[in-house]
Amino acid sequence: MKRRDFLGKVIVGATTATLAGVATACGDGASQGDAVSAPVVAKKKVTWRLASSFPRSLDTIFGGAEVLAERVTAMSGGAFTIKTHPAGELVPGLEVMDAVQGGAVQVGHTASYYYTGKSKALAFDCTVPFGLTARQQSAWLLEGGGLELMREVFAPFGILNFPAGNTGVQMGGWFKKKIESLADLEGLKMRIPGFGGKVMDRLGATVQVLAGGDIFPALERGAIDATEWVGPYDDLSLGFYKVAKVYHYPGWWEPGPSLSYYVNKSAWDKLPKEFQEIFTAAAAESAVAMQTRYDARNPTALEEIKKHGVELAPFSADVMAAARRESEALLEEFAAEDATFKKVYDAWKPFRDRQFDWFSVAELAYAQAVSG
Numbered sequence: 001m002k003r004r005d006f007l008g009k010v011i012v013g014a015t016t017a018t019l020a021g022v023a024t025a026c027g028d029g030a031s032q033g034d035a036v037s038a039p040v041v042a043k044k045k046v047t048w049r050l051a052s053s054f055p056r057s058l059d060t061i062f063g064g065a066e067v068l069a070e071r072v073t074a075m076s077g078g079a080f081t082i083k084t085h086p087a088g089e090l091v092p093g094l095e096v097m098d099a100v101q102g103g104a105v106q107v108g109h110t111a112s113y114y115y116t117g118k119s120k121a122l123a124f125d126c127t128v129p130f131g132l133t134a135r136q137q138s139a140w141l142l143e144g145g146g147l148e149l150m151r152e153v154f155a156p157f158g159i160l161n162f163p164a165g166n167t168g169v170q171m172g173g174w175f176k177k178k179i180e181s182l183a184d185l186e187g188l189k190m191r192i193p194g195f196g197g198k199v200m201d202r203l204g205a206t207v208q209v210l211a212g213g214d215i216f217p218a219l220e221r222g223a224i225d226a227t228e229w230v231g232p233y234d235d236l237s238l239g240f241y242k243v244a245k246v247y248h249y250p251g252w253w254e255p256g257p258s259l260s261y262y263v264n265k266s267a268w269d270k271l272p273k274e275f276q277e278i279f280t281a282a283a284a285e286s287a288v289a290m291q292t293r294y295d296a297r298n299p300t301a302l303e304e305i306k307k308h309g310v311e312l313a314p315f316s317a318d319v320m321a322a323a324r325r326e327s328e329a330l331l332e333e334f335a336a337e338d339a340t341f342k343k344v345y346d347a348w349k350p351f352r353d354r355q356f357d358w359f360s361v362a363e364l365a366y367a368q369a370v371s372g
Contacts, residue, residue, distance in 0.1 A: 048106035053093040055213040056086040064290035065109040071282035093211030100262040108262035113194030121341045127257040129327035134166040134256035136355040162283040164259040165290025170251030173228030174244035191227040196253025232301035241308045
C-alpha cells in the first residue's frame with residue numbers, strides 16, 4: 001500500500017466518523033439540508049478483543065494499543081470498541097499470532113520477529129540486524145512496497161497486518177559483565193529474540209527468548225546473564241539497572257523495530273466498511289503516538305538511569321564487525337533456501353542500500369556536527 005493510499009484511508013476514515021457524529025447529533029428529527037446526507041456508522045455495535053505481547057506496565061508499547069482502542073471508540077461514537085488485554089491475560093505474550101490466526105481474538109498487538117519460526121520473512125515486518133532505522137522502515141512499508149509484500153506473507157495465516165509504531169534504534173542491552181571483546185560472548189546466556197538471537201548464537205552466546213514480563217526475574221536469579229529490551233524509558237520502568245550495571249549500545253539487531261496489529265481476516269471482512277476505515281485511521285494515529293512518546297521520554301530516562309551507577313558502554317569494534325558480517329551472511333543464507341524470504345529480501349535490500357547512501361550524507365553530517 002503506497003503512503004498516499006494509506007493516508008487517504010486515514011482521511012476518509014476520520015471524515016466518515018466526523019460526519020457520522022454530526023448526523024447523530026442532529027437526531028432523528030433533523031430537517032433536510034442539515035446532516036441527513038452524511039454517512040451514518042452502522043447501528044449494530046461491534047466489540048473486538050485485542051491480545052498484546054506486552055505487559056500493561058510498559059505504558060509506551062502497550063499504550064499504543066490503548067490509543068488504538070480509544071480512537072476507535074471515539075470515531076465510531078462508541079459503536080465499535082476494542083478491549084485491550086496485556087500479555088498473559090488472554091494468551092501468553094509469544095502466542096498472540098496463534099490466537100489471531102485461530103480466531104480466539106480479533107486483533108493482536110505484537111512484534112513479528114517473534115514468529116520467524118512460522119515464516120522467516122515475517123522478520124521484515126519488524127526489523128532485521130543492521131537493517132532499517134525507524135524512519136527508513138516507515139518509508140519502506142508505506143512508500144517502498146513493503147506493506148504489500150508483508151501482506152502477501154501474512155495472507156496464508158488469515159491475517160491482515162497494520163503498522164503499529166516503532167521504538168526507534170534500541171540499546172544493546174543489560175549485561176552483568178562488560179563485553180570487552182568478541183571472546184566475551186562465548187557461553188553468554190542472553191535473552192534476545194529474532195534474527196538478532198540467531199546472530200548472537202553464531203557469535204557464541206546461548207540464546208533464550210522470553211516475553212517482556214519474564215525478563216527481570218530471569219536476570220535476577222541468574223537464569224540469563226544479559227538481556228536486550230528496548231531503550232531507557234522501558235528499561236528504567238522494568239528496573240533492569242537493579243540487577244545489571246552495564247548498559248551496552250547500540251542495538252544493532254533492532255535499528256528500527258516496527259510493531260504490528262494483526263487482524264483476523266475473517267473478522268475484518270465482516271466489519272462494516274466505515275469501521276474498517278476507522279480502524280485504519282486509529283492504527284495510524286497510534287503508531288505515531290508510540291514513536292513520538294519514546295523519542296520524548298528516552299532522554300530523561302537515560303539521565304535517571306545514569307544516577308544508579310550504570311556504565312554506558314559501546315560494543316567493541318570487533319563485536320560490531322563480526323555481528324555485521326554474520327548478519328549479512330545469515331540473510332543471504334535464508335534467501336538461498338526460502339523462496340518467500342528471497343522475494344521480500346530482493347526488494348528490501350536495494351531499498352536499504354539506497355537509504356543508507358542517503359542518510360550517510362546530510363543526516364550523518366548533522367548528527368556528527370551536533371554530537372558532543
